[in-house]
Amino acid sequence: MKYSPIFANNHHIWMALALWPFLVVSLLGSDFAPGRTARILRVVAASSQTKNRVACTDAEVASELKLLGMEIDPLAKVAWTTNERDLMALVQDGHLVVCGKPAFLAKGASIALTQEGGRPTIYVSIGNVRASKMSLQGSFFKMAKVQQLTGRCELILSL
Numbered sequence: 229m230k231y232s233p234i235f236a237n238n239h240h241i242w243m244a245l246a247l248w249p250f251l252v253v254s255l256l257g258s259d260f261a262p263g264r265t266a267r268i269l270r271v272v273a274a275s276s277q278t279k280n281r282v283a284c285t286d287a288e289v290a291s292e293l294k295l296l297g298m299e300i301d302p303l304a305k306v307a308w309t310t311n312e313r314d315l316m317a318l319v320q321d322g323h324l325v326v327c328g329k330p331a332f333l334a335k336g337a338s339i340a341l342t343q344e345g346g347r348p349t350i351y352v353s354i355g356n357v358r359a360s361k362m363s364l365q366g367s368f369f370k371m372a373k374v375q376q377l378t379g380r381c382e383l384i385l386s387l
Contacts, residue, residue, distance in 0.1 A: 262289045262292045268341060270293070282306050283305075283307035283318065285314060286308060286310055289308055305360070306324050306326065307323040307324070307326065308326050309332075309337075316335065319335070319336030322359075325356075326338065326341065328342065329342075333353045338360055338362075
């Protein structure tokens with residue numbers, strides 16, 4: 229599979245690769261508790277080269293992010309949201325938005341975390357990632373097999 233320049237490797241790839249085990253472990257529960265969500269956000273932030281900064285208004289997830297050494301910064305390019313009002317504002321401001329509702333992908337979110345059939349699933353809208361002017365490392369897409377190509381540059385990754 230050939231990757232576009234938006235997924236080009238650079239010297240930060242080792243950091244993203246080092247954090248993948250945390251992502252796999254965090255997805256093994258029956259739901260996405262705040263701690264699991266925070267670990268996934270840390271991996272996404274590392275993969276998108278935003279280091280230790282995430283925009284997050286969810287108090288529980290923000291608390292877990294702080295425990296992981298992450299900085300809560302409303303200006304960070306990677307953001308977590310749980311509601312549509314915040315989603316629209318974050319998308320307008322050019323954030324790479326991670327959420328827990330696949331329906332939010334149609335409204336501009338870049339990544340949605342969910343469980344389907346008891347299996348952790350990550351939805352990725354490549355078009356929305358590009359619109360945020362952010363990039364994800366190619367290793368982000370290699371961590372799981374591509375389950376389905378849904379058109380309009382959307383991928384469904386299943387661990």
